[in-house]
Amino acid sequence: MFRRNFLSIADLTNAEIEEIFALADGAQTLRSDRVANGQIMATLFYEPSTRTRLSFESAMHRLGGSVISCSDMKSSSTAKGETVADTAKVVSSYADVLVVRHYWDGAVKAMAEHADVPVINAGDGSHEHPSQTLCDLYTLRKEKGELKGLTVVICGDLKNGRTIHSLVYALARFGANVVTVAANGMELPQYVLERLEKEYGYTLAPVASDDLSAVVTETDALYLTPRQPHQLALFTQLDSTMIQSRFNTMVSGLRYDAFYMTRKQKERMKEGTTGGDYPTIGPRFLSEQRFKDTVVMHPLPRVDELSPEVDKDRRGIYFKQAAYGVPVRMALLKFLFNQRDTKRMPTRRGPAAYQSPEPLGPQCRNPNCITVMEPPSTVRKFDIFTGGPGGALILGCIYCDHRFKVQLVGHIKSKRYCAYDTGLADTVKEWLKKKELAIFNSIKEAEELSYEPYKSGPQRTIMDETEIESAVRDISRQILGDCQEPDRLLILGVRSKGSYLAQRIAVELENQRKTKPEVGEIEIYGSGDEIRRLSAADADAAPLNLKDREVVLVDDVIYTGRTARTALSMIFRSGRPQSVRLAVLVDRGHREVPLKPNYVGKNIPSSERERVRVKLRESDYGEKDKVVIYSIINPNEAGQAEINSERTVNPD
Ligand code: NCD
Numbered sequence: 001m002f003r004r005n006f007l008s009i010a011d012l013t014n015a016e017i018e019e020i021f022a023l024a025d026g027a028q029t030l031r032s033d034r035v036a037n038g039q040i041m042a043t044l045f046y047e048p049s050t051r052t053r054l055s056f057e058s059a060m061h062r063l064g065g066s067v068i069s070c071s072d073m074k075s076s077s078t079a080k081g082e083t084v085a086d087t088a089k090v091v092s093s094y095a096d097v098l099v100v101r102h103y104w105d106g107a108v109k110a111m112a113e114h115a116d117v118p119v120i121n122a123g124d125g126s127h128e129h130p131s132q133t134l135c136d137l138y139t140l141r142k143e144k145g146e147l148k149g150l151t152v153v154i155c156g157d158l159k160n161g162r163t164i165h166s167l168v169y170a171l172a173r174f175g176a177n178v179v180t181v182a183a184n185g186m187e188l189p190q191y192v193l194e195r196l197e198k199e200y201g202y203t204l205a206p207v208a209s210d211d212l213s214a215v216v217t218e219t220d221a222l223y224l225t226p227r228q229p230h231q232l233a234l235f236t237q238l239d240s241t242m243i244q245s246r247f248n249t250m251v252s253g254l255r256y257d258a259f260y261m262t263r264k265q266k267e268r269m270k271e272g273t274t275g276g277d278y279p280t281i282g283p284r285f286l287s288e289q290r291f292k293d294t295v296v297m298h299p300l301p302r303v304d305e306l307s308p309e310v311d312k313d314r315r316g317i318y319f320k321q322a323a324y325g326v327p328v329r330m331a332l333l334k335f336l337f338n339q340r341d342t343k344r345m346p347t348r349r350g351p352a353a354y355q356s357p358e359p360l361g362p363q364c365r366n367p368n369c370i371t372v373m374e375p376p377s378t379v380r381k382f383d384i385f386t387g388g389p390g391g392a393l394i395l396g397c398i399y400c401d402h403r404f405k406v407q408l409v410g411h412i413k414s415k416r417y418c419a420y421d422t423g424l425a426d427t428v429k430e431w432l433k434k435k436e437l438a439i440f441n442s443i444k445e446a447e448e449l450s451y452e453p454y455k456s457g458p459q460r461t462i463m464d465e466t467e468i469e470s471a472v473r474d475i476s477r478q479i480l481g482d483c484q485e486p487d488r489l490l491i492l493g494v495r496s497k498g499s500y501l502a503q504r505i506a507v508e509l510e511n512q513r514k515t516k517p518e519v520g521e522i523e524i525y526g527s528g529d530e531i532r533r534l535s536a537a538d539a540d541a542a543p544l545n546l547k548d549r550e551v552v553l554v555d556d557v558i559y560t561g562r563t564a565r566t567a568l569s570m571i572f573r574s575g576r577p578q579s580v581r582l583a584v585l586v587d588r589g590h591r592e593v594p595l596k597p598n599y600v601g602k603n604i605p606s607s608e609r610e611r612v613r614v615k616l617r618e619s620d621y622g623e624k625d626k627v628v629i630y631s632i633i634n635p636n637e638a639g640q641a642e643i644n645s646e647r648t649v650n651p652d
Contacts, residue, residue: 034064106399185543391422471601546575
């Protein structure tokens with residue numbers, strides 16, 4: 001039997017969402033027609049819930065169906081160690097539809113892979129909550145008429161709030177604008193923003209803070225819009241003049257149609273990282289003329305981000321939003337039941353999928369992903385993208401959507417491996433097409449599978465230990481020279497080589513000034529905190545505050561400039577620094593984006609076929625510090641020789 005799941009908002013087209021809304025408008029008819037007569041829904045909630053669970057259960061009863069449930073998953077076989085895969089298999093033989101909430105990202109998708117009936121995601125970790133989004137869109141449409149062109153401000157914990165992730169994609173698809181007002185350290189994850197930029201052509205611009213001063217927050221608001229009048233300027237110079245001019249192009253005087261508040265998702269945070277200012281809506285918001293037609297929404301439960309005064313105001317529509325949960329979920333159930341009788345298969349648009357042909361292979365880096373928490377319930381599959389920052393090869397986990405950078409690739413026929421490099425993009429695409437691409441987490445893993453390294457040309461040292469040392473000293477001296485207030489300095493390294501350099505620069509600054517500046521690192525493709533402190537002792541301290549800081553971004557090598565650009569946009573959306581300057585040990589000269597570092601250790605013009613590698617000693621024992629250059633031998637050419645020799649033996 002064909003079945004249709006609802007795991008992500010991406011599983012429905014805009015037309016289907018409209019179809020569900022039309023069904024919701026006629027919920028009375030669905031009720032009197034008893035469209036789910038004789039059907040059973042099982043609700044499996046591994047996390048607390050009031051609205052989602054009860055509105056699904058009420059919806060099923062109103063459709064004439066019935067509900068079975070575990071009152072507490074801790075008293076189910078989960079407590080005895082049963083996997084989600086087994087639970088899904090078993091329960092799907094007792095029911096016609098499963099509604100599941102789980103604390104792991106991607107767990108509901110894994111369960112859907114093992115169930116025989118439609119599965120609905122009622123919230124998985126901090127990933128998605130698509131049926132909440134249907135209620136949100138339905139409410140917005142009822143209040144405002146049309147979604148296209150609306151400006152919705154999303155507030156609070158945008159990092160862990162799963163309702164937010166499903167909502168922003170949907171708003172983008174319907175052509176609404178989004179303004180983000182995140183609590184410090186709780187900004188929209190990079191993978192979400194990237195999808196908005198790449199798939200929907202959204203651009204980012206900062207919003208004038210006066211506009212939103214009625215909502216308390218430490219970080220800046222960003223405007224995400226499908227039109228492009230406020231495109232982020234590309235910087236040629238990263239000093240305070242640039243910052244100033246960039247903020248002059250800030251958007252102000254926007255018409256805000258809705259504020260969507262969220263609660264701080266404390267249960268998903270590490271101890272000690274929950275501090276800081278949090279956006280709130282209260283009397284001041286209500287009294288501002290500019291918000292006179294702005295409705296206030298919230299998926300609920302609220303904690304203290306919405307004052308009770310908003311309840312009495314006509315603009316506070318969150319209880320109505322919760323009430324729509326029943327007709328919308330009745331409509332969703334009816335829609336999924338209808339789909340069972342059709343032959344139509346959902347078409348999955350998007351990037352190519354990758355599954356390792358080897359028993360060892362890449363692993364999702366999100367520690368809360370089902371593939372990490374319970375591997376036996378999953379198959380390790382990824383979306384694969386070329387052309388990430390710096391031309392990187394990126395894998396996106398199909399369960400939790402987190403993305404990470406590929407370091408090592410291998411060719412299963414020739415059993416060779418090498419570090420991934422932009423020069424290999426076409427070769428790797430070819431291997432992928434022929435299902436000959438292996439991806440490894442480590443050299444150890446490649447070697448365990450008997451892979452050998454590809455050859456590269458001889459290495460030439462272009463900076464030795466003394467030269468690196470004096471470059472770090474020079475850079476540090478120049479930083480101090482340009483710095484207006486050393487106490488505001490923040491040295492931020494791009495992980496991982498940039499982080500080592502940032503630490504060295506910090507030590508040097510301490511030698512020269514006797515106090516050590518704050519040091520952090522920024523992870524372009526991380527899954528946890530993207531910008532974090534860099535000393536083990538304060539790893540659990542509050543998130544780094546970028547506001548009014550003099551930031552020096554540090555990386556080892558600059559070539560296309562894309563990595564630095566991505567790092568810059570991450571910095572800007574995490575707070576408004578007073579200035580950002582860029583320091584690199586090596587500038588390779590070529591550039592795809594107009595970026596000019598403020599401090600350069602050495603200029604080494606080199607071609608795409610060449611690799612410049614910075615080797616930095618991580619302990620007192622390793623190799624000496626040096627910068628080397630070598631040319632790469634395209635594995636395709638190296639592999640070609642072997643394929644040709646095979647052909648001589650076995651001509652086809
Ligand atoms: C949300 C959830 O569980 O993700 N609540 C809901 O479903 N209405 C939001 C939250 O818990 O903060």
